Amino acid sequence: xxxxxxxxxxxxxxxxxxxxxxxxxxxxxxxxxxxxxxxxxxxxxxxxxxxxxxxxxxxxxxxxxxxxxxxxxxxxxxxxxxxxxxxxxxxxxxxxxxxxxxxxxxxxxxxxxxxxxxxxxxxxxxxxxxxxxxxxxxxxxxxxxxxxxxxxxxxxxx
Numbered sequence: 001x002x003x004x005x006x007x008x009x010x011x012x013x014x015x016x017x018x019x020x021x022x023x024x025x026x027x028x029x030x031x032x033x034x035x036x037x038x039x040x041x042x043x044x045x046x047x048x049x050x051x052x053x054x055x056x057x058x059x060x061x062x063x064x065x066x067x068x069x070x071x072x073x074x075x076x077x078x079x080x081x082x083x084x085x086x087x088x089x090x091x092x093x094x095x096x097x098x099x100x101x102x103x104x105x106x107x108x109x110x111x112x113x114x115x116x117x118x119x120x121x122x123x124x125x126x127x128x129x130x131x132x133x134x135x136x137x138x139x140x141x142x143x144x145x146x147x148x149x150x151x152x153x154x155x156x157x158x
Contacts, residue, residue, distance in 0.1 A: 002105035019075025053077040076106035126155035
């Protein structure tokens with residue numbers, strides 16, 4: 001498992017985001033991610049703004065989702081308020097405790113990292129919520145083995 005960090009438990013501040021929420025399938029996920037990243041970025045650029053951090057995908061029901069019905073939130077953290085319009089929504093992810101881990105490698109190899117994180121979360125006396133986030137530091141411009149992803153799972157104390 002090309003996990004490149006331990007699991008850290010952090011206090012994440014509230015994060016304003018601009019995103020699109022869709023239901024997709026695993027085969028269609030890469031196309032939907034690219035399309036919606038472009039749509040959200042176009043809205044940010046049209047407003048003359050910059051993003052506040054790297055792009056992310058939130059996976060609802062991440063522990064039970066299936067390849068044929070994946071509810072995902074695709075977007076970027078943003079530094080300013082945006083009007084929700086045309087299926088691109090502004091919201092604030094609430095502050096809270098999250099488990100985070102950095103991973104380098106193909107997206108197909110992420111599952112062992114999730115399993116490791118879930119074991120660490122349970123061992124530290126936390127439980128997960130209903131969503132996980134993957135923050136993407138690079139993309140198709142690099143070799144698969146060099147993809148860099150931060151996995152973040154919001155948690156609460158048992």
